[in-house]
Amino acid sequence: MTAALSLHDATVRRGETPVLRGASLTVQPGQVVGVVGPNGAGKTTLLRAALGLAKLDSGRAELGGRDVAGLDEATRAALAGYLPQERRVGWNLPAWRIASLGAALKSPALAQAVAMDALGRVGLAGLAERGVLDLSGGERARVLLARLLATAAPLLVADEPAAGLDPDAQLLSLELFGEEAARGAAVVLTLHDLGLAARACDRLVVVGSGRVVSEGAPRDALTPTVLREVFGLEGALEETSAGLTLAARRYRP
Numbered sequence: 312m313t314a315a316l317s318l319h320d321a322t323v324r325r326g327e328t329p330v331l332r333g334a335s336l337t338v339q340p341g342q343v344v345g346v347v348g349p350n351g352a353g354k355t356t357l358l359r360a361a362l363g364l365a366k367l368d369s370g371r372a373e374l375g376g377r378d379v380a381g382l383d384e385a386t387r388a389a390l391a392g393y394l395p396q397e398r399r400v401g402w403n404l405p406a407w408r409i410a411s412l413g414a415a416l417k418s419p420a421l422a423q424a425v426a427m428d429a430l431g432r433v434g435l436a437g438l439a440e441r442g443v444l445d446l447s448g449g450e451r452a453r454v455l456l457a458r459l460l461a462t463a464a465p466l467l468v469a470d471e472p473a474a475g476l477d478p479d480a481q482l483l484s485l486e487l488f489g490e491e492a493a494r495g496a497a498v499v500l501t502l503h504d505l506g507l508a509a510r511a512c513d514r515l516v517v518v519g520s521g522r523v524v525s526e527g528a529p530r531d532a533l534t535p536t537v538l539r540e541v542f543g544l545e546g547a548l549e550e551t552s553a554g555l556t557l558a559a560r561r562y563r564p
C-alpha cells in the first residue's frame with residue numbers, strides 16, 4: 312500500500328539551529344497517528360515539513376508516494392487537507408462559506424452542501440449563517456474543523472484540533488477523525504492531552520527536541536520512562552472504563 316505521508320530522515324533548520332533532526336514518519340491510509348511532545352519540541356515543524364510547507368535541509372517528504380518538492384500547491388491540496396495551529400480568519404464570512412473553502416474545487420452548490428454536512432458533523436448546523444468572527448473561539452475552531460472535513464482528502468493533518476474545544480467537542484472531534492480513517496483517510500494529529508491522544512490514536516509518535524524519540528501503539532510509545540524524560544512527568548497511562556487515561560504528576564527528582 313502506498314503511504315499517504317512519508318517523511319524520511321528530515322532535518323529542518325531555523326537559522327543555524329536544527330529544530331527537526333533526522334525525523335522519519337510514515338502514515339498509511341486508515342490510520343490515526345498522534346504526534347505528541349512538549350512545547351517547542353518540533354511537532355508543527357514535522358507536520359509542515361511532511362506537507363512541503365517547511366524547507367528540508369536534508370531528507371525527503373512524500374505525499375501519496377510523490378516527492379512533495381515536485382508537486383504544485385493544487386496537487387498538494389488535493390492530496391492533503393491541513394488544519395494549521397493558528398485559528399486565524401480574516402473576513403467575517405458566514406460559517407458555511409468558510410467551511411466550503413475546503414471543497415473549493417467542487418461546484419458552488421456542491422461545495423455548499425458539503426460544507427453544511429461538515430458543519431452538521433461538528434454540531435454547528437444551527438450557526439451556519441453566522442459570521443465566523445461573531446462566533447466564540449471554540450465555535451470558530453469547529454468551523455475550521457468542518458473546513459478540514461469538507462476536503463475529504465486522502466490525508467488529513469490537524470495541528471492541535473482539540474485546542475479550545477469543550478470536553479464533549481474534543482471527544483467528538485476525535486470520533487470524527489476515527490470516522491475519516493474508517494473511510495480510508497490517513498489522519499495525523501498533534502495533541503497535548505496525552506490521555507486523549509492515547510485513546511483516539513492507533514499509533515503515537517513522541518517528538519522531543521526535534522527528534523522522534525519513540526513510536527508505536529500508545530502504551531509502547533508513552534512508557535513511564537518517556538513520560539519522565541520527554542515530558543517531565545511521573546506516572547503512566549492507565550486503562551479505565553473510559554479507555555486509556557494519563558495518571559501523572561510533575562516529576563521532581
Ligand SMILES: Nc1ncnc2c1ncn2[C@@H]1O[C@H](COP(=O)(O)OP(=O)(O)OP(=O)(O)O)[C@@H](O)[C@H]1O
Nearest residue numbers: 325326330348349350351352353354355356357396
Ligand atoms: N520562525 C521561527 N524562527 C525561529 N525559530 C522557530 C520559528 N518557528 C519555530 N521555531 C522554533 O522551532 C522549534 C519547534 O517549533 P514547533 O512550532 O515545531 O514546536 P511544537 O512542538 O509544535 O510546539 P507547540 O507545542 O508549542 O506548538 C521551537 O524551538 C521554536 O521556537
